Amino acid sequence: MSANQSSKEIPSIVKHMFYGEVLEDEVFPFPHLNETQVEMAKAMIDAVDKFSQASIDSAKLDKEAKIPLEVLQGLAGLGLCGLGVEEEFGGLGLDTTLYARVFSQVAGVDGAIATTLGAHQSIGYKALLNEGNDEQKKQWLPKLASGEVFAAFCLTEPGSGSDAYSIKTKAVKNADGTYTLNGQKLWITNGGLAGFYTVFAKTEHDEEGGKKVEKITCFIVEKERPGVSFGEKEDKMGIRASETRAVYFDNVIVPASNIIGELGKGFKIAMNVLNTGRLSLGSGSVGGMKSILKLATLQAKTRKQFGNTIDNFGLIQEKLATMAANIYASESMVYMTTGKITQGMSEFSHESAICKVYCSEKLWDTIDKATQIAAGNAYMKEYPYERIMRDSRINLIFEGTNEILRIFTALSGIKGPSDDLKELGKITDVSKAFQDPIKSVGILTDFAKKRMNKHFGNKTLTKVHPKLEVYGNHFVSCLKDFSIAVENTIMKFGKNIIGNELLQMRIANMAIELYVQICVLSRTTSILNKTTVSDTDKDYVTLLTELIMRDSRQNFTRNYKRLNSSYDKLIPKISQAVSQRDGFGFDIVDF
Numbered sequence: 366m367s368a369n370q371s372s373k374e375i376p377s378i379v380k381h382m383f384y385g386e387v388l389e390d391e392v393f394p395f396p397h398l399n400e401t402q403v404e405m406a407k408a409m410i411d412a413v414d415k416f417s418q419a420s421i422d423s424a425k426l427d428k429e430a431k432i433p434l435e436v437l438q439g440l441a442g443l444g445l446c447g448l449g450v451e452e453e454f455g456g457l458g459l460d461t462t463l464y465a466r467v468f469s470q471v472a473g474v475d476g477a478i479a480t481t482l483g484a485h486q487s488i489g490y491k492a493l494l495n496e497g498n499d500e501q502k503k504q505w506l507p508k509l510a511s512g513e514v515f516a517a518f519c520l521t522e523p524g525s526g527s528d529a530y531s532i533k534t535k536a537v538k539n540a541d542g543t544y545t546l547n548g549q550k551l552w553i554t555n556g557g558l559a560g561f562y563t564v565f566a567k568t569e570h571d572e573e574g575g576k577k578v579e580k581i582t583c584f585i586v587e588k589e590r591p592g593v594s595f596g597e598k599e600d601k602m603g604i605r606a607s608e609t610r611a612v613y614f615d616n617v618i619v620p621a622s623n624i625i626g627e628l629g630k631g632f633k634i635a636m637n638v639l640n641t642g643r644l645s646l647g648s649g650s651v652g653g654m655k656s657i658l659k660l661a662t663l664q665a666k667t668r669k670q671f672g673n674t675i676d677n678f679g680l681i682q683e684k685l686a687t688m689a690a691n692i693y694a695s696e697s698m699v700y701m702t703t704g705k706i707t708q709g710m711s712e713f714s715h716e717s718a719i720c721k722v723y724c725s726e727k728l729w730d731t732i733d734k735a736t737q738i739a740a741g742n743a744y745m746k747e748y749p750y751e752r753i754m755r756d757s758r759i760n761l762i763f764e765g766t767n768e769i770l771r772i773f774t775a776l777s778g779i780k781g782p783s784d785d786l787k788e789l790g791k792i793t794d795v796s797k798a799f800q801d802p803i804k805s806v807g808i809l810t811d812f813a814k815k816r817m818n819k820h821f822g823n824k825t826l827t828k829v830h831p832k833l834e835v836y837g838n839h840f841v842s843c844l845k846d847f848s849i850a851v852e853n854t855i856m857k858f859g860k861n862i863i864g865n866e867l868l869q870m871r872i873a874n875m876a877i878e879l880y881v882q883i884c885v886l887s888r889t890t891s892i893l894n895k896t897t898v899s900d901t902d903k904d905y906v907t908l909l910t911e912l913i914m915r916d917s918r919q920n921f922t923r924n925y926k927r928l929n930s931s932y933d934k935l936i937p938k939i940s941q942a943v944s945q946r947d948g949f950g951f952d953i954v955d956f
């Protein structure tokens with residue numbers, strides 16, 4: 366069993382929302398850290414803070430585009446290279462929640478360091494941790510957990526970014542059972558620094574009937590193997606001190622004992638690794654936002670204009686309040702997810718995709734607002750804002766772009782109810798609807814309503830705090846609309862949903878808002894129920910909750926309305942015109 370403690374299987378919360386169901390017993394109470402976790406987290410946070418104050422100069426790291434060896438060694442000495450590795454292999458054995466909290470603290474200090482440590486353990490050796498055999502673990506984990514050896518995750522190639530399945534790197538089996546690897550990987554974090562490379566390559570497999578097919582297999586490739594080489598260190602926009610290089614494999618011979626998991630199952634292994642990687646990006650974004658808000662608050666409290674400190678002005682207050690709400694919502698989402706994983710949720714791909722998308726976008730919004738508060742100062746390299754802005758931008762791009770993750774959230778979420786409706790179509794008169802789906806939207810809406818009544822009737826959430834009842838009702842109403850929208854979409858578009866990305870985006874955006882809402886409602890309910898929390902703190906979280914719930918409902922409704930409006934039809938037409946004109950295409954002097 367992993368560092369997570371429970372063996373009870375907890376279903377995916379988001380997956381159920383696509384059926385119009387909220388798993389109240391799972392969502393409430395909020396999975397707060399227990400006493401042991403709090404103690405451990407505080408000790409680690411303290412250690413990270415002390416080390417960073419003494420030894421990390423982010424401006425220097427950024428300028429020199431390098432993390433000095435002694436800093437890496439110092440981080441490793443704190444145990445930060447083996448957070449999730451079992452103690453028997455020399456790691457700290459933290460569960461997912463503690464891992465997230467510690468990683469958040471590191472990310473709040475420096476984006477390049479967080480990227481280096483994240484690429485090492487959140488993805489670099491995660492396949493080994495998840496799928497490696499005993500021999501492989503014994504051989505590698507102690508060195509990886511201690512930081513003696515760094516790890517890298519090699520999936521991306523020049524012709525294969527978002528379309529990860531299309532990689533061209535090949536591993537051909539030799540007569541003696543070894544494999545010969547040839548290919549090129551691009552933009553690999555820790556490339557050159559790492560000694561341990563998790564490499565995804567295509568292998569050939571026999572299908573029934575003698576047909577050959579290519580599948581992806583996951584290999585361990587050590588740096589010192591003949592034929593492994595590296596490109597120049599990339600000169601990047603941000604996270605400049607992290608190493609990013611191309612990695613080349615030129616007739617690299619690898620023994621079969623270096624295969625992680627089953628032959629031909631590498632794609633699934635890669636996707637599982639990225640699921641946890643995305644959670645780290647979510648918790649890292651929370652740490653980043655907290656540091657940014659601290660900076661922005663000090664700036665707003667000390668900068669005077671028109672005879673007043675600028676925190677007295679409504680438009681600055683709007684920014685500070687939104688930034689705090691961004692943090693509270695993101696943090697609630699991340700720790701709901703990690704808490705449930707720790708308790709036994711093993712299928713969390715929807716939740717982790719949503720955490721990555723939501724938290725990275727809120728981080729970007731937060732640094733944008735902080736930059737506006739600090740204004741001219743923020744634009745100067747003397748201050749950290751521009752560096753943090755450059756460092757933050759990558760989170761919307763790597764480990765699955767936010768576009769791809771929205772598509773994933775919508776299509777994989779819709780799949781469940783879609784399969785169910787097909788089944789239902791065989792046994793009830795709803796089957797008529799399948800023969801003429803567009804005309805039948807009404808019938809199916811009716812069906813969806815009945816189904817929703819089965820789940821909820823006119824009820825609201827039963828476990829939400831009475832102070833939040835109105836927002837609980839909003840949530841239920843959004844969830845009903847969502848369920849009906851999902852079913853109508855399935856009926857109306859069938860398989861054509863796949864080609865309709867704007868529709869997918871709307872569905873994904875609604876799912877994201879629902880997850881935010883339920884996580885925040887659960888967390889605030891728990892806080893309001895605690896006798897140890899002061900009234901002032903309770904008032905603060907209640908205010909944050911109100912702001913988040915109102916904004917979220919508006920975002921939900923905008924996406925819901927656009928599902929069936931003509932607005933989205935404008936987009937492909939304009940975009941095609943832009944493509945035909947190779948840009949905007951005319952000028953004020955033309956007409």
Ligand SMILES: Cc1cc2nc3c(=O)[nH]c(=O)nc-3n(C[C@H](O)[C@H](O)[C@H](O)COP(=O)(O)OP(=O)(O)OC[C@H]3O[C@@H](n4cnc5c(N)ncnc54)[C@H](O)[C@@H]3O)c2cc1C
Nearest residue numbers: 518519520521526527552553554762763764765766768769
């Ligand atoms: C600093 C840095 C570090 C990295 N570290 C690693 C690493 O350690 N290991 C590793 O394997 N990779 C790494 N990467 C690669 C990273 O994961 C990819 O950049 C990312 O997956 C996107 O691929 P791409 O850049 O080729 O963009 P593309 O896939 O070419 O996409 C370009 C744009 O098109 C959009 N797009 C693509 N397909 C679709 C679609 N079907 N529908 C809608 N929109 C679409 C994308 O969202 C994006 O906006 C790193 C990248 C960077 C910049």
